[in-house]
Amino acid sequence: MLTVGVASPLSENTLYTVTVVGEDLVGNALSGPHSLSFTTEGPAPDTTPPTVLFTTPVNGAIGAGRNTLLEVVFSEPMERGSVETAFAILSPAGLNTGTFAWNAASTVMTYTLPSSLAHGTDLHWQVTATARDVAGNPLVETLSRNFRTMRQAITTFDFDLRTSGPLSAPDFSRQTSFYNGANVGDWSGDLSYRLFLGFQMTSLPEELVFIRQAQIKWWATGQRGDPYGKLGRLLLEPVDVGEELPTSTSAQRF
Incomplete structure (x- = not known):
């Protein structure tokens, strides 16, 4: 009987083939099957595509700040380079030179715009399905989002x-x-x-x-x-007087 050991633990969920070649003491070659194969145990390979759990600002948001950060929360750790390449601001033009930041788990990507947005800007951005998780699985589908920054207006009322x-x-x-x-x-x-x-x-x-x-x-x-x-100068201060100021035909001292 021959027992063979390994110098280090084998990889999980991996197919191995062992081939035996030899002869007996008088020089006769080994007959019969010379190879055997086996697969080690371990977790199944990751074949689940990643998804986007949440974005900031939310899709269709109105009144976002002019310096708002774009944040994408993924369902699992992502391959950062593929996500950054898949990310693009479609409109307005000239906003794809910002900076990326990630959390330690590679599940949250934050994009900082290169400049402040104008009041009332409609911004449209996307992450295409070329974005991959760390196992190489692509995003389920292209993510497309839009939001509008706060408008500036003047209102006059009596x-x-x-x-x-x-x-x-x-x-x-x-x-x-x-x-x-x-x-x-x-x-x-x-x-x-x-x-x-x-x-x-x-x-x-x-x-x-x-x-x-x-x-x-x-x-x-x-x-x-x-x-x-x-x-001295007039002083303005907010006061809650209710629905109507009190009226009186005679002085009511408090």
Whole structure:
């Protein structure tokens, strides 16, 4: 009986063939089969194609940031070079010179754009089926995505009559619900006036992300004394007054 060993462990799930050649002590050649084959045990080869689990921004997103990062999350570790080659921004032109970054597991690819996008840009990008996992399996199908960056627009709207008008202090009341003039600052009888300007925000678009700048235009028709010298600059601050400013025909001191 002949026992043959191996110098190192055999590879998993691999076919091996052993060939025996020899003769007996008097020189007669070995007869019969000289070869045998066997397959080692081990995990089955990876034949499952990778898929894309998630992308950022999501497909069809509206209002993405102008410097947004493009992120692709795969179902398994990917061969990085093949994915980067398969990736392309189809439109607008001139955005394929950005940089790639990966997580340690090679399952998340992040692409940084070479420059900021313009407001309201429609961007279309893809990863073709030539992208492969580390076992060489191609992507199930070409991935195509698009999104739009935030638009920039100017909206003008009037103040709301019910939540606008001057209130005298310290009683904090007004005699009429009609807005026909605005008093601000010191008056007489140890009273001062605080002006409230209310706005209904329903005219703003639903997909509004944030307000970059707001301006209030106010024309002064008259001025008594030197209010800015005594009181300093006007101070604007947000206040929640509810649905309507309170009215009263008599002072109600708090």
